[in-house]
Amino acid sequence: DTGVSQNPRHKITKRGQNVTFRCDPISEHNRLYWYRQTLGQGPEFLTYFQNEAQLEKSRLLSDRFSAERPKGSFSTLEIQRTEQGDSAMYLCASIRPTRGGNEQFFGPGTRLTVL
Amino acid sequence: QKEVEQDPGPLSVPEGAIVSLNCTYSNSAFQYFMWYRQYSRKGPELLMYTYSSGNKEDGRFTAQVDKSSKYISLFIRDSQPSDSATYLCAMSADKAAGNKLTFGGGTRVLVKP
Numbered sequence: 354d355t356g357v358s359q360n361p362r363h364k365i366t367k368r369g370q371n372v373t374f375r376c377d378p379i380s381e382h383n384r385l386y387w388y389r390q391t392l393g394q395g396p397e398f399l400t401y402f403q404n405e406a407q408l409e410k411s412r413l414l415s416d417r418f419s420a421e422r423p424k425g426s427f428s429t430l431e432i433q434r435t436e437q438g439d440s441a442m443y444l445c446a447s448i449r450p451t452r453g454g455n456e457q458f459f460g461p462g463t464r465l466t467v468l
Numbered sequence: 469q470k471e472v473e474q475d476p477g478p479l480s481v482p483e484g485a486i487v488s489l490n491c492t493y494s495n496s497a498f499q500y501f502m503w504y505r506q507y508s509r510k511g512p513e514l515l516m517y518t519y520s521s522g523n524k525e526d527g528r529f530t531a532q533v534d535k536s537s538k539y540i541s542l543f544i545r546d547s548q549p550s551d552s553a554t555y556l557c558a559m560s561a562d563k564a565a566g567n568k569l570t571f572g573g574g575t576r577v578l579v580k581p
Contacts, residue, residue, distance in 0.1 A: 395571030
């Protein structure tokens, strides 16, 4: 399978616990994006990486959130001290930008439920 | 006001009908326009991608972009029950702005057999 993969697919946790999600982008895609989607809404941008460098973070990304892409391949998104408002689908997308090209391909998402 | 507006629906059509979807936006910097299909509890699937203004056709799907009106459309011909899903429009500015996507809220479409 050469698509974007995300693990775990589902995560149920208690408020106050830490969680970590993983995204494996399409190989050769040097840009990786994280989005959050709540029920009935479109995805909202959180942050993105060009290779291992984190180039932009949304205001949605509070200090409880941290993302890494240590070797420019897979990425992790960690949420510390989870809150019920963190319950959402966390989506990862990747792209190899070319002139005029911006097709972002999404993974299946990680659905987080905070009890 | 949101940067990208999309009617949430639901939009219910009989099988074989044309489905017409649209989005309006306010940011004139947007240059890339995409339509994604999302089934329940799945990730978005890229359907159509358009750069700047114009039309693009791919099988049963036609995407139109009118930058002067800040309005984009997606038409699905000969709709099938398997087309029942949420359709998301998305757009971005140029590569220098990071290509991050701004989405509409999605339109739920139901194609009845």
